[in-house]
Amino acid sequence: MDVVSPDLNSILPDEIMDTEAIAMEEDPPNEPSSSSTLSETEPAQVPMETEVPEIVGLCPATTPTQKTQALTTSTTTDSTLCSNSSGTQLLVTSSSSSGLKPLTTSTTQSSSPVVGQTLPKLSAPITLPANHQLILNKVAVSPAADGKPPGTAVLKQEGQKLLVTGLSKTGQPLVLALPHTWSKPATSQGTGDGKAQTTQFKVVTAGARTDLKPVIGVQAVSSASQLLGSSTPLQAQQLKTLICVGVFGLKYSFFFLSLSGRVLSQTTPSTPPRSIAVGESVSTVPQSISSSSSKVAISPLKSPSKTVAVGGVGQPQFKTIIPLATQPNVQQIQVPGSRFHYVRLVTATTGGNTPQTASPSTNTNPAIQPAKPMMMNTAAVRMSVPIVPAQTVKQVVPKPMTSATQVVTTSQTQQRLIMPATPLPQIQPNLTNLPPGTVLAPAPGAGSMGYAVLPAQYVTQLPQSAFVTLASSSGFSTPTSIQTQARLPLNGLSASDTTSRPRKPCNCTKSQCLKLYCDCFANGEFCNNCNCVNCFNNLDHESERLKAIKACLDRNPVAFKPKIGKGKEGESDRRHSKGCNCKKSGCLKNYCECYEAKIMCSSICKCVGCKNFEESPERKTLMHLADAAEVRVQQQTAAKTKLSSQISDLLTRTTPAITSGGGKLPYTFVTKEVAEATCDCLLEQAEKAELTNQPQALAERLILEEFGRCLRRIISFASKAKTDCSINC
């Protein structure tokens, strides 16, 4: 059987094609008759760093009756993972608790005819990072009647593709899907027996590197039956589980992966692998795949991970479309040249299940609040690796959940989502200028096409009910898993760090929050917990909002881009893109956008009487005072904390005395520690008075007042101790 076609190998980058690390222990690559042959083709030309699709191998643990998830692109008709009703996805998770662990992968021998192709050898051992997940596609459990042992996996011939996966250093799966064209010559056709259906598949292991490049793995060739049947000792040891990964792209499809069970056993407890035993029967509902990009049907049960397929050259506006989990499905869409990534939410049904039906978003609507935990939060975005616009390696957090939202990586710290909405052709040509955090959301009554522009933060604002409703419509509702996922640390950021980005609520009264006066709107965010009046910056007023965005962009194409950018050569790294125009504030108040951004004014500023420059004595004084104030606050806080701690500690230690002695006067609590803490407070007060150049008399007064406060606290604690004692004793 041929497994790797020359044209396939030509696509693979060196990192992928180097298979030295998997030199067949049993089957030398050059022995076609005894092992799967690996093609020795030239190093791949795939621009891995810019167009490597990413996949989150998130096939959740599933029951045998659950559907398997298929991920497809709108234009790929044969890329579905689960088009076969008997197909199953076997998930294998390979990981190391210590991070990167060498993974030995060997090419498994296929019982099918071997093609005279060999894979290039790896130049370095493949390592497999923790929590790595690989997925095997289209593996079905063949009945024993086929002459194979029960549980033997049968890989369907059609749709077999190679998927190269890797993990970033953060553990995010990165996957490269290869064109499906290679697979056809690789399948063994029509032998008539069990082997005829036991198509070989390519075993691809993934490695990780310390940089952000997607790491690619080793290739091996094996038949599913051999893999699962453990026909060799090596297979028995290493191929205990299989994984299924979907890759979808306009031109790419799937792959088959296998990993060592030993590695699996080392999975970090915090992120247990989702796997099912090989051979376990999993019924797979055929996935309906539409040629329309907007109608990709994806089983909501499984959350296969997000994938980014390498789009073909000359693709139209949307370069990549990433099918997501759940119904309505969410597809990531990458707009060429755009810093943003979008997600299209595709509902399985039209009309009634559009998010807007359950996602009223007004700043004053309390119903919004419960939604936050379930929605993808900006953390997801921030966890993304900053990338070069539109063409970069994207990292997607594996989301063990069936969420309607999707983490999208952008070059900035905001995520962009797109949901189905009213067609807005007038907006689409300007997608690259959409405000940060744009989300396309369904417009009321709109079909599944079109987009509503929503801020990324709205993802955290959408009412959970909206998604529950959507999920429920197809019988799948996974708020729990979503919430669970939301708590997962993302790129070092805990959910608590990112679920609700602190932002001042706006107070707009006349602008309807649809002009740049509104900070929320200007930041591409929906109003949430604001104090605005007649707010239109929400999903309920999608059309108005879109018009407003368009109007802003018409006036200023970069209206939604950050104002603080990199300065010219020789200037500060950060500067205001337009410069300020202050006249009265001296650029030393927050009226000044430069000062507010904590940067100095630059040559492009048109301010009058500017004092916000490097050598400005006023600025230095201001900075000094600000720093001093900050330090002072910290010291005072520390001193008070210490005082309270000392008093509490003293109370604990003296309570028996109080009890036995019938009560002590407050001064009995003034121990050495309390006295020291009190002195700290007084000194801080003195320093404060000195820093603010207070007259001596006033300084003394302030100190005395502080002393009085200390005494009151001591007395208060003493009284409380007595009260507590009298109650408890």
Add this chain to the structure above:
DNA sequence: GAGTTTGAAACT
């Protein structure tokens, strides 16, 4: 908290 000041955004 109310009123004032300020400068960006919007408008003409």
Add this chain to the structure above:
DNA sequence: CAGTTTCAAACTC
């Protein structure tokens, strides 16, 4: 593009 108005945040009392 310049001048004016509108607006909401920053600031003061």
